[in-house]
Amino acid sequence: MEKTKADELVRLLKENELKAATAESLTGGLISKKITEIPGASMVFECGICSYSNRIKSQILGVSVQTLAQETEYSEKCAEEMAQGVRKLSGADIGISTTGIAGPGGGTDEKPVGTVYVGVSTAHDTVCCRLQLDSSLSREEIREASAESALSLACQMLCKLTETKQETDK
Secondary structure, three states, X not given: OOOOHHHHHHHHHHXXXXXXXXXXXXXXXXXXXXXXXXXXXXXXXXXXXXOOOHHHHHHOOOXXXXXXXXXXXXXXXXXXXXXXXXXXXXXXXXXXXXXXXXXXXXXXXXXXXXXEEEEEEOOOOXXXXXXXXXXXXXXXXXXXXHHHHHHHHHHHHHHHXXXXXXXXXX
């Protein structure tokens, strides 16, 4: 059976005795689902929060009201704050977040359907990438591509984190 990005993430977390948590808006729990489908995920997965509403983003994850008002929930800043918030709330080593516009409606000229922000936070760094997926993709295709991108970015961040730790330990 072909290994997935979720397999890779769970393996990296296990090998390094780390834990992850997710804060998902656009993907609505899809990343959590992919992680928890992997045997042994219970050893490395703390929680998944489906933060579809701005109220939950703010009250539970700590996304600032100012970010939501000025940048909107569809922004790099919001994705960063979501990833940081779920990491801190759960006590996990890595927080993973998604927010964006899956369509078919809701897009604007500045942020069309397919605009996605993926955030990953560790104690050392928080990164966010903006994806501009093809607006002709279905809602489910946009969500799937977003979840896979989030898992991929989390794997990259874990590799960077473990390299830094190994260099520090020398």
